[in-house]
Amino acid sequence: xNKTLFKKIKEMNLPIGxxxxxGSGPMGIRGLRECHDxxxxxxxxxxxxxxxxxxxxxxxxxxxxxxxxMIEKDNIELYKIWGPGEWSDKELxxxxxxxxxxxxxxxxxxxKWKRIxxxxxxxxxxxxxxxxxxxxxK
Numbered sequence: 001x002n003k004t005l006f007k008k009i010k011e012m013n014l015p016i017g018x019x020x021x022x023g024s025g026p027m028g029i030r031g032l033r034e035c036h037d038x039x040x041x042x043x044x045x046x047x048x049x050x051x052x053x054x055x056x057x058x059x060x061x062x063x064x065x066x067x068x069x070m071i072e073k074d075n076i077e078l079y080k081i082w083g084p085g086e087w088s089d090k091e092l093x094x095x096x097x098x099x100x101x102x103x104x105x106x107x108x109x110x111x112k113w114k115r116i117x118x119x120x121x122x123x124x125x126x127x128x129x130x131x132x133x134x135x136x137x138k
Contacts, residue, residue, distance in 0.1 A: 002028040005038045008076055009102060018043045020096040022082055022105045022113070029099050032128055037075040041089055041105075047071070047080040084116045085109070107133065 006029065009021070021029075023039030042050075047069075050056050056071045056078075071078050082089055087109060096103030105113075111129055114122040 002031075002035050005035050005075060006100065006102060008074060009038065009040070012076075014040075014042070014046060016096075016098070016103055017093065018046050020093045020103045020105050022092070022110070023077075026104045026107060026110045027125060027129065029102070029104055030132060032132060033125070037072075037077055039077050039079060041082040041092055042078050042080060043093065044080050047078055050078055082113075085113050 019040050019042040021038055021040050023037070024033050024035045025038050025040075027033035028035035028038075051058065051071050053073075056073045059070045059072065061068055061070070068079065068081060080089070082092060092105055092109060093103070095106055095109070097106050098104075107129055111126055114126045114129075
């Protein structure tokens with residue numbers, strides 16, 4: 001499933017510097033988790049372009065006390081804000097780590113976000129990523 005989702009993103013031809021893959025993506029690209037969908041933070045102009053496409057569905061909800069608008073198609077979810085966290089969306093996009101031609105959220109941001117989210121699955125993901133980093137640095 002991971003390769004299929006990453007292929008879909010490549011086929012979208014989004015410009016580097018206008019998006020970053022977050023959610024389960026940073027783990028999925030490293031083979032640490034199976035991704036069922038991909039969460040992508042995009043700039044407002046990219047978001048608005050895709051929002052106008054008829055085959056993309058809009059979904060609004062509240063997360064951490066703020067309004068979030070998301071659009072999705074084929075298990076690809078686009079967001080114009082990302083949280084919770086103490087960073088700007090622009091910073092997340094500009095600092096992305098390019099892996100296999102795609103920009104992913106840096107692991108330090110990923111770990112901070114997972115810790116802030118604090119759900120059991122998030123804390124388990126933190127342990128998995130920390131083990132991955134430890135093993136990689138041996």
